[in-house]
Amino acid sequence: MPLMPLMLPGYSTNSIGDIPPLDAVPQLADLGYRSLAITPDHGLLDPFAPGLAADIDRWRAILDRHGMARVIETGARHLLDRKRKHEPTLVSPDPLARKRRVDFLLAAIDIAADIGAACVSLWSGVGRDAADDETFWNRLTAGLGPVLERAAERGVMIGFEPEPGMVIDSLARYSALQERLAWPEWLGLSLDLGHLECMGEWPLVSEVRPRVAQLVNVHLDDSLACRHDHLPLGDGDVDFPSLFAMLAAGGYAGGLHLELPRQRHRWLDTARESAVQLDRLLAPYRSP
Helix, strand or coil: CCCCEECCEEEEEEEEEEEECCHHHHHHHHHHCCCCCCCCCCCCCCCCCHHHHHHHHHHHHHHHCCCCEEEEECCCCCCCCCCCCCCCCCCCCCHHHHHHHHHHHHHHHHHHHHHCCCEEEEECCCCCCCCCCHHHHHHHHHHHHHHHHHHHCCCCCCEEECCCCCCCCCHHHHHHHHHHHCCCCEEEEEEHHHHHHHHCCCCCHHHHHHHHHHEEEEEEECCCEEEEEEECCCCCCCCHHHHHHHHHCCCCCCCEECCCCHHHHHHHHHHHHHHHHHHHHHHHHHHC
């Protein structure tokens, strides 16, 4: 019986180009990937398009066949607005626009439950008007209320991701959000390790260690301080060996999903190169 890593090497559909993501699953499995972060988008589990139930069945069957765990991401750039990237959000000034985001997140939770995903990952959004901080907090918590309620009903964890440039951009802001919510038990942490470097949340291991038990999803990309670039592993300053050791010691057993959308044009080469690096990084933590 082959030795398996405690943490699962994973890939993200938003980093796959020039091939339908469904067709990429067997290739990723052959490279050793064991988890997939799926971003519903135009032509990919689009909750607003006909035939969603059949698409879910196809995805679930191929993921099961190749032994792939899965999470649902909600960062499609132009699914809700063809002209404005990632809009509307949970902190948009227009309440009807915020409702469109909430409705999408509710649909994403249903997709996750039906496809057998471990969690739904989401973020706050950019504060684009002149509202004060308390107004942004109120918009965000009001929108998350029905989202967390649906998550509890369907048994799906929410992984909240601090994102550079957004209202919730740091681990400290994420912790403050938890304190404001009525359903905190359904809110976990979706963490991008490159964002920690980008935001200067040093020392990275010390910042993450107290929150490992809250982790439900991890994104992998390398980064340089103050630059939100999503670099291939090894091209930035992130200390992955120390972070992986800390995650393993904390018992994290979920996916480590490569999120490299700027490498979509060479996705298969990137997947191969990253698989070699992940195999080396995960070697000390394989279970007997």
